[in-house]
Amino acid sequence: MTTTQQNKTLYSAIETDQANILTEWIAEQKKMMSQYGQAKEQELTQQCQTFLQHFLAAIREGNLDNMQSPEWRATYAVLEDVATIRGEMGLSPSETATFVFSFKRPLFASLARMADGNAEALAAAVWEATTLLDRLGLYTTEVYTKIREGVIARQQEDMLELSTPVVTLAPGILALPLIGTLDSARTQVVMETLLQTIMETGSTIAIIDITGVPTVDTLVAQHLLKTVTAARLMGADCIISGIRPQIAQTIVHLGVELGDIATKATLAGAFKLALDRSGLSIVKTKPALQI
Amino acid sequence: MRNSETLPLTNESDIIFARREVRSRGSEIGLSLVDVTKLVTACSELARNTVVYGGGGTVTIEPLSNGVRKGLRLIFEDQGPGIADLNLALTDGYTSGSGMGLGLSGARRLCNEFEIVSVVGQGTKVTVAKWK
Ligand SMILES: Nc1ncnc2c1ncn2[C@@H]1O[C@H](COP(=O)(O)OP(=O)(O)OP(=O)(O)O)[C@@H](O)[C@H]1O
Numbered sequence: 429m430t431t432t433q434q435n436k437t438l439y440s441a442i443e444t445d446q447a448n449i450l451t452e453w454i455a456e457q458k459k460m461m462s463q464y465g466q467a468k469e470q471e472l473t474q475q476c477q478t479f480l481q482h483f484l485a486a487i488r489e490g491n492l493d494n495m496q497s498p499e500w501r502a503t504y505a506v507l508e509d510v511a512t513i514r515g516e517m518g519l520s521p522s523e524t525a526t527f528v529f530s531f532k533r534p535l536f537a538s539l540a541r542m543a544d545g546n547a548e549a550l551a552a553a554v555w556e557a558t559t560l561l562d563r564l565g566l567y568t569t570e571v572y573t574k575i576r577e578g579v580i581a582r583q584q585e586d587m588l589e590l591s592t593p594v595v596t597l598a599p600g601i602l603a604l605p606l607i608g609t610l611d612s613a614r615t616q617v618v619m620e621t622l623l624q625t626i627m628e629t630g631s632t633i634a635i636i637d638i639t640g641v642p643t644v645d646t647l648v649a650q651h652l653l654k655t656v657t658a659a660r661l662m663g664a665d666c667i668i669s670g671i672r673p674q675i676a677q678t679i680v681h682l683g684v685e686l687g688d689i690a691t692k693a694t695l696a697g698a699f700k701l702a703l704d705r706s707g708l709s710i711v712k713t714k715p716a717l718q719i
Numbered sequence: 720m721r722n723s724e725t726l727p728l729t730n731e732s733d734i735i736f737a738r739r740e741v742r743s744r745g746s747e748i749g750l751s752l753v754d755v756t757k758l759v760t761a762c763s764e765l766a767r768n769t770v771v772y773g774g775g776g777t778v779t780i781e782p783l784s785n786g787v788r789k790g791l792r793l794i795f796e797d798q799g800p801g802i803a804d805l806n807l808a809l810t811d812g813y814t815s816g817s818g819m820g821l822g823l824s825g826a827r828r829l830c831n832e833f834e835i836v837s838v839v840g841q842g843t844k845v846t847v848a849k850w851k
């Protein structure tokens with residue numbers, strides 16, 4: 429069977445049976461997709477209709493062996509939309525690729541009806557359709573992956589901003605609780621934020637708490653040391669707190685020397701030291717409230 | 720026991736991922752918190768050297784067992800410029816870049832086994848192991 433004939437079989441199957449295929453296809457997807465709520469039903473129908481329309485046009489005009497040809501452009505564009513919408517909604521890769529793959533069953537059913545018992549013709553048409561849909565499915569997944577990468581990069585940037593809270597504990601005393609992995613970029617931002625806040629508030633003591641930092645390697649240590657030195661030049665002393673036992677032992681083996689930097693096991697300990705140095709203290713003035 | 724696995728090391732997030740993997744596999748075989756922390760830190764140093772100086776490479780994480788003893792081996796490989804003077808590179812405080820010069824020597828102190836093979840113009844292979 430020549431390509432043109434296959435084109436025709438595939439084309440007329442879809443052409444004749446459009447309404448059925450569409451209904452079955454949408455039903456198929458609703459079964460599989462957990463998060464695609466009622467409100468999205470219209471969107472789904474719209475997407476399926478547009479895809480079907482362009483897919484049909486591409487088969488009629490197009491070259492089934494070369495899907496790079498311009499006839500396929502519109503079909504790919506629909507898939508880009510679908511992958512983008514689903515990726516940004518946080519649907520899973522399979523829930524996204526389902527869009528294309530769930531098209532198979534209704535399409536094959538329709539091809540079977542068309543073939544009317546001609547097994548050879550049916551096999552050829554199904555094979556052709558599968559090849560096309562698999563390629564389109566893979567493309568959907570590729571787009572989805574790019575979209576997700578974008579989403580993740582954005583979230584990381586947001587986190588960077590969120591995760592640098594410099595707080596004033598008492599007049600002249602700042603605290604910077606570090607939480608999570610300190611890669612170069614994040615450490616840089618965090619440390620700059622601290623120095624900036626020291627300047628703005630005229631604080632003289634800054635507590636850098638590393639309780640929430642899982643790994644302190646030479647890069648983190650170097651950033652800490654640089655920050656402490658810079659803060660000192662600005663007239664503020666740093667206390668590093670939250671050095672857990674396993675981190676302390678690791679730092680020693682690593683060979684990092686913290687010099688004359690004050691360190692404390694806990695943030696509370698560091699705060700007490702800071703109060704002492706500032707000539708401040710916490711005094712109980714009346715009995716605690718009963719809540 | 721889980722199999723060996725090889726992870727790419729080309730950028731900062733690869734380093735973080737490798738570290739996370741070593742942490743979870745180290746705890747899995749029952750390394751103490753201190754030992755896991757030491758191994759993860761050594762991993763961080765060597766992985767960063769692979770990325771920064773080796774121009775990228777891989778780390779292979781291998782489970783070890785010797786009777787009832789269990790351990791983890793990490794092999795860092797790159798096809799970078801290699802290291803001309805290993806003794807110098809292993810000297811505390813020596814850096815050809817802007818680091819503290821403590822990564823290699825520190826990693827050696829943090830692990831039970833340490834081996835480095837480097838050929839100028841061909842690359843560097845650093846193997847460390849931590850036993851329970
Ligand atoms: N994989 C590698 N390929 C080529 N050169 C390397 C490699 N690993 C280390 N070196 C060389 O060895 C030197 C010492 O490495 P080491 O990790 O001890 O210090 P550093 O990376 O310079 O600083 P730090 O690790 O303390 O931040 C490096 O400056 C570099 O010249």
Ligand SMILES: [Mg+2]
Pocket residue numbers: 764767768818821822823
């Ligand atoms: Mg290093």
